[in-house]
Amino acid sequence: MSIRVEHINKRFGDFVALNDVTLDVPDGKLTALLGPSGCGKTTLLRVIAGLEQSDSGRILFNGEDSSNAHVRERNVGFVFQHYALFRHMTVFENVAFGLRVKPRRERLSDSEIRAKVTRLLELVHLDWLGHRYPAQLSGGQRQRIALARALAVEPRVLLLDEPFGALDAKVRKDLRRWLRDLHHQLGLTSIFVTHDQEEALELADQVVLINKGAIEQVGEPAQVYSQPATPFVQSFLGHSNFFEGRVVSGALQVEDGGLALPAGSGDEGARLSAYVRPHEFQVTRETSGPGVEAKVARALELGALARIELVGVRSGRPFEAEIPKRELAKLALVPGETVRLVPDALRVFPAQEVAAE
Amino acid sequence: MTDLALKRQSAGPQGWRGPLVWGGLALGGAAVYFGSQDSLLPSGALTSVYALFALLGLGLVNARSRVLPGFRLSLAVTILMLFLIILIPLSAVFINTAQLSWAQIWSAVSAPRAVASYKLSFTASLLAAAVNVVFGLILAWAITRYRFPGRKLVDALIDLPFALPTAVAGIALTALYAKNGWFGSFLEGQLGIKVAFSQLGVLVALVFIGLPFVVRTVQPVLEDLDAEFEEAAASLGANRWQTVWRVVLPALYPALLTGFAMAFARALGEYGSVIFIAGNIPLVSEITPLIIITKLEQYDYAGATAIAAVMLIVSFALLLAINALQVWSSRRTERS
Amino acid sequence: MAGGTASLYARGRQTGRAATRDPKWAQVLIIGLGLTFFALFLLAPLALVFTEALRKGWSAYFGALVDRDAQSAIRLTLLAAAIAVPVNLVFGIAASWLIAKHRFRGRTLLTTLIDLPFSVSPVIAGLVYVLVFSSQGWFGPWLQDNGMKVIFAVPGIVLATVFVTFPFIARELIPLMESQGTEEEEAAVVLGAGGLTTFLRVTLPNVKWGLLYGVILCNARAMGEFGAVSVVSGHIRGLTNTMPLHVEILYNEYQFSAAFAVASLLALLALLTLLIKTVVEWRVARAQREGA
Secondary structure (H helix, E strand, O other): OOEEEEEEEEEEOOEEEEEEEEEEEOOOOEEEEEOOOOOOHHHHHHHHHOOOOOOEEEEEEOOEEOOOOOHHHHOEEEEOOOOOOOOOOOHHHHHHHHHHOOOHHHOOOHHHHHHHHHHHHHHOOOHHHOOOOHHHOOHHHHHHHHHHHHHHOOOOEEEEEOOOOOOOHHHHHHHHHHHHHHHHHHOOEEEEEEOOHHHHHHHOOEEEEEEOOEEEEEEOHHHHHHOOOOHHHHHHOOOOEEEEEEEEOOEEEEOOEEEEOOOOOOOOOOEEEEEEOHHHEEEEOOOOOOEEEEEEEEEEEEOOEEEEEEEEOOOOOEEEEEEEHHHHHHHOOOOOOEEEEEEOOOEEEEOOOOOOO | OHHHHHHHHHHOHHHHHHHHHHHHHHHHHHHHHHHHOOOHHHHHHHHHHHHHHHHHHHHHHOOOOOOOOOHHHHHHHHHHHHHHHHHHHHHHHHHHHHHOOHHHHHHHHOOHHHHHHHHHHHHHHHHHHHHHHHHHHHHHHHHHHOOOOOHHHHHHHOOHHHHOOHHHHHHHHHHHHOOOOOOHHHHOOOOOOOOOOOHHHHHHHHHHHHHHHHHHHHHHHHHHOOHHHHHHHHHOOOOHHHHHHHHHHHHHHHHHHHHHHHHHHHHHHOOHHHHHHHOOOOOOOOOHHHHHHHHHHOOOHHHHHHHHHHHHHHHHHHHHHHHHHHHHHHHHHHHO | OOOOOHHHHOOOOOOOOHHHOOOHHHHHHHHHHHHHHHHHHHHHHHHHHHHHHOOOHHHHHHHHHHOHHHHHHHHHHHHHHHHHHHHHHHHHHHHHHHHHHOOOOOHHHHHHHHHHHHHOOHHHHHHHHHHHHOOOOOOHHHHHHOOOOOOOOHHHHHHHHHHHHOOHHHHHHHHHHHHOOOHHHHHHHHOOOOHHHHHHHHHHHHHHHHHHHHHHHHHHHHHHOOHHHHHHHOOOOOOOOOHHHHHHHHHHOOOHHHHHHHHHHHHHHHHHHHHHHHHHHHHHHHHHHHHO
């Protein structure tokens, strides 16, 4: 089922949580709402679920206006950040809850409920835990039970609030892959909230970047990473080296040197911000030509790559470059030595102060 | 994100207290005004009913589209019961007082017996609350910081004054401190200190009923106080006494003050545990609640009502002070 | 609690951290002062009640309890509690659901108003009903015309009891419900549960122990209320005397053993209440540990 969010506004007192948000969630896809904490992504998810009422705007499920439908009628599956498992019920009863509270004429028979819950527990590979209580489960197990419980009522969409937020790194990785497979198996339109870019880029079909209550960019993971639409997206996703300067005869003049600009990046004399990812730098010992001059602070070897930390010779700004380890060996850099950083690629935006959190 | 949203959300309603309080005061004023007219009952009751619906309406206005069910029902039940059982009867004290002339009110509240009772009630309550602060802190400290045999029993029995009927406490304390009692025979017989049937007896009873307030407000703060603060102080060279005096006690001030105010408020209104031990000697050991009862027994409803109004005003002021204290102390702990 | 005098001095704190340990003499002094105060002010009155009650032996003790006036006082006390506790239960559940699970204008004011009866002297709690219902009160003439009596009768006693015990259950439930948040209820509603189902199957099981203690405490206070009931009762023997009022009468008539015998029943009730409180606190702490 497709979801359309139209011009949603939501404030809490003076705080603007959502500012005119419009978004399309395509049918059967896994969409990530990604942004720093406090950006409004959880509020958006709760508005879609009906757990929060927006001040204005509409929510459409399959083109049908559901803005005024109560949560109960929206038929969404919601997985809470801390799972919200009923602590006094067994795992089995937790999963069965949604089936048991249906009106009598819609309710399945006891044996059907039993069969269905067992099937769901098998789906999440926890059929052997049915008689336990939530307190006796590990975090990852609770997460999967919360998912099974949400799926039991055959929701039209699945909404997950920071699904891996409360788990440790190892479990997080395993569950991520498992959730992705499960999503492919079920084909259920799903939205999940996360502040972890790696999680969003690895899992989602579509990533929605949110900052300060507004959508910055919507796109496929590869697209938002390689073609950020705004300075926020550029600096939020991955690591970037930041430059600021003026266009002088087609190149960006910055304190530590000059950067070649792609054609049509800006008028002569315009102030621009430029971003270069660490792996997009060439490190050379040439003393002239384009690029910025920087002093080597230290070099670290990380697996196949080497990270070089540098300091701009005039600006004193920290820079970071990543080059293959073999190249580092060839260069044989000495700390304190001055080198030239030449970007292979850079992305340019009109100058403005960007504070990435 | 969620945390922030919730904080904002809970900050929201605070801004609405202003209009509500002013509205309530205006309605209360109207109730007193109508009440002071001749046709007391209909208009007085009518105003109260208006107030009821105004409050109900205020709540219902923002009842639309709530996720959790039962908002309207629980609001209606809460407000209806609160008004019918508590607020309307309580307003009777003020409405009836407003009907009296100033001379009547003044003669009732400034009668020598009444004034003597204010002095006693006020002084004894203040002293009792002070004693409770000292021993409440000692007991709370011992229970939370040390392990000793009987600790759990002590912890459980601290609440005894809450659970023991005041009349039972009253006769038990009287029997203890009477001239032939366990303590009285020593205090009065050997030392010549008369406790039962004196002002000292009032103090003893008020100390008894106020004890749990201080212990129970200080105890949780003491339990939650991170040992790291004390370790930090020690690592900076403070000795144990300096650590307690400069680090631990300041953290307890709000709780101690709240406990003091609660014990004081409770002591002011206390009746059952005091009247047996006080002896109720006019101008000497009569407490204010007893004056009200005495006036009622003489069918002097006007006098009883006027004195009750004075007591209620003091109680409400204390209630507000306690609330403000709690808000203040929770802000203080939040910041750290 | 285990271990003899050694543990009296032994550990500064559970953790036994050196920096937070008080010197031994200070520990002994504080524990000594605390226990002395505790013994003088709390244990002694409690012990005296039972000693005095049994001073004239068991037969006199039971004699005082089966006395006709005592029996009628016990019956009236049970009746008043049987009405007051359910009334306050309804109020407590409604108010705590409202305040703990919803955010709305005037929420803080309402919370303060709920606490109001705590700060009102019990004598005034009785007086207000006299002002409203007595023969000279607001509804007095109307009641008289219709042959009904509230003051100096059972309804007045029940009303006064409800007044003084009004906030007890709500006060117990509100912090408990607040600490549990609303996520579980939201989860239930998302899964399609209705209001009553959500309350009965999700909220109630989580607060049942706190609710039980609230009810028990409310009951103890209802049975033990003295000041408020004293004002509205009229002290008619065999008719409008509750147990605490009966204790007062016996005491004033110098029937000390009988007075303490009836008082001992109330003291036992208080001890039972504290016992249940301790058990409840223990269970709540355990539930929280497991939930974490």
